[in-house]
Amino acid sequence: MRSAASPALPSSSARWRAQSGVPAAPASPGRSSRRSPRPAAPSRVPATSAPACRPLPCSAGGAAIGAVASAGWAVLTGRPLVLDLSAHYLASLIYLAIAASCGAFMLYFELVRRLGPGRAAYTLATVPVVALVLSTLFENLQLDGRIVLGAAAVLAGNILVLRR
Known part of the structure; x- marks a missing residue:
């Protein structure tokens, strides 16, 4: 129990407000200055709180997982693994693998880094x-x-x- 002469320690919500830069609300007349519910956390997540994931390794890992899953499903369902070696098919495959998939993921990861x-x-x-x-x-x-x-x-x- 504190004595009347000892200074009051700040509440956890006061420490949170001080650390996060949220100003304390003035106490209403006739009410205690200590607010009972903890204020809600800011809704915008800082961009630095996003998990560290470098875009190229994350994109390559996602592509590898997708390829293994697709090949596994083909084997489980008895479908043959066929690769068309025509120039049109290979050009489409390279475009989809590099520009449309990896490029898009890299842009998205940059957006996550900037916006959260x-x-x-x-x-x-x-x-x-x-x-x-x-x-x-x-x-x-x-x-x-x-x-x-x-x-x-x-x-x-x-x-x-x-x-x-």
Whole structure:
């Protein structure tokens, strides 16, 4: 038990506020200066808290795991492992392996480093919108009202969330 002459130690929430730079709220008249619930942590995760993962090794590891899983599934289901050696197929495979997969993962990891994992994850919601644009340009997809409304909802949601 403390005596009346000993200084009061700061509460854990006061220490948290001091360490995180959150100003203390002034006490209301007639109320104790000690607030009972601990204030909520800031919603934005600092970019430095993301787990350390260098983009190229992480992309290569993910590709290797995917290749092993796909080959394993093919063997388990009795499908033959066939490799087409035509120039068109090999060029498509190299593009998908390097530019579309590793390049995209490296860009995403950089986005995670800059924005933090939570905010970067919202960009994944735009993938269907990009697919719609590419299908419209290269596959003659005919857009109707539902597709346009859905794409607008995705983009509006991202704008609302990322503005905070």
